[in-house]
Amino acid sequence: xxxxxxxxxxxxxxxxxxxxxxxTHFNLALFTYHPAQGExxxxxxxxxGGAPAMYWYGWIATAAVGACVVAAIxxxxxxxxxxxxxxxxxxxxxxxxMLAFVYLLRGWFLPSIGLILK
Amino acid sequence: MTTALLLFHGLLSAALIGAxxxxxxxxxxxxxxxxxxxxxxxxxxNVASYTNAIIVMFVIDAFVGGVLLxxxxxxxxxxxxxxxxxxxxxxxxxxxxxxLTIALGLLPAYWYFWRRPLVAEHATVRKxxxxxxxxxxxxxxxxxxxxxxxxxxx
Numbered sequence: 001x002x003x004x005x006x007x008x009x010x011x012x013x014x015x016x017x018x019x020x021x022x023x024t025h026f027n028l029a030l031f032t033y034h035p036a037q038g039e040x041x042x043x044x045x046x047x048x049g050g051a052p053a054m055y056w057y058g059w060i061a062t063a064a065v066g067a068c069v070v071a072a073i074x075x076x077x078x079x080x081x082x083x084x085x086x087x088x089x090x091x092x093x094x095x096x097x098m099l100a101f102v103y104l105l106r107g108w109f110l111p112s113i114g115l116i117l118k
Numbered sequence: 119m120t121t122a123l124l125l126f127h128g129l130l131s132a133a134l135i136g137a138x139x140x141x142x143x144x145x146x147x148x149x150x151x152x153x154x155x156x157x158x159x160x161x162x163x164n165v166a167s168y169t170n171a172i173i174v175m176f177v178i179d180a181f182v183g184g185v186l187l188x189x190x191x192x193x194x195x196x197x198x199x200x201x202x203x204x205x206x207x208x209x210x211x212x213x214x215x216x217x218l219t220i221a222l223g224l225l226p227a228y229w230y231f232w233r234r235p236l237v238a239e240h241a242t243v244r245k246x247x248x249x250x251x252x253x254x255x256x257x258x259x260x261x262x263x264x265x266x267x268x269x270x271x272x
Binding site: 006007009010012013014016017020024033035036051052054056057059060063064067087088090091092094095097098101102105107108109111112 | 184185188189190192193196197205206208209210212213215216217219220222223224225226227228229230231233240242243246247250
C-alpha cells in the first residue's frame with residue numbers, strides 16, 4: 001500500500017515545479033504575507049502601507065496543493081500503464097522550468113550584461 | 119538574533135553542500151576499486167545513506183532561510199540594493215529563491231528514487247535529480263553569500 005502511494009511522489013515533484021512556474025508567472029498566490037505588518041491575507045492582495053507584500057509563500061502553497069491533486073489523480077492510473085512512463089521526465093521538467101525562470105528574469109541581468117559587453 | 123540565524127543558515131548550507139556534493143560525485147563517478155587515494159575513498163562511500171540527512175538539512179535550512187530570514191531581507195536589504203540600482207544581484211537572489219523552491223519540490227522524487235534497495239534502471243534519474251539539487255544548493259549558497267557581502271541583514 002505504502003509502495004503504491006509512493007509511486008505518486010515523482011508525479012508530485014513534476015507537477016509542483018510546473019505549477020510553481022505558473023503560480024509565479026500569473027501571481028496565483030494562495031495567500032499574501034505582509035512582512036512589515038506581520039499579516040497574512042487569503043489569495044493575492046496588493047501591498048499595504050508602502051511596504052512590499054510577499055507572494056512567495058502563497059505561490060509555494062498553490063503549487064503544493066495543485067501537485068497533491070495531480071499526484072492523487074495519478075494514483076488512479078493502473079500500475080501497468082504507469083510503469084510505461086519514463087521516470088526521467090521529472091528532472092527534465094525541472095531543468096526546463098529552471099531555464100524558463102532565467103528567461104523570465106532576464107530583465108534584471110540584460111542591462112548588466114550590456115554594460116560588460118560595451 | 120538575526121545574525122545568529124544567518125550564521126546558522128550559512129553553516130547548515132555548508133554542511134548540506136558537503137553532503138550533496140559528496141553524494142553527487144559518488145553517483146556520477148563511483149570508485150571502481152578500493153584504493154587508498156583520497157578521491158577514490160571519497161567516491162567509494164555508500165552515497166544512498168546520505169539521502170535522509172540531505173532531505174532533513176534541506177528542509178531545516180529552507181525553513182530558516184525562507185521563513186525566518188527572508189522577510190527581513192525583503193523589507194530591508196532588498197530595498198537598499200534596489201535603491202543602489204544593483205539590478206543583477208536582485209535578479210540573482212530571485213533566481214536563488216526559485217531554484218531552491220524547485221529543489222524543494224523535487225525532494226519527494228529524490229527520496230523515491232534513492233530509497234533502498236536501489237533500482238538499477240533508475241540510476242540516471244538519481245544522478246540527474248541529485249545534480250539539479252546540488253546545483254540549486256551551490257547556487258543558493260554563493261548568491262546568498264554574495265548578497266550578504268553587498269548588504270547584510272541588520
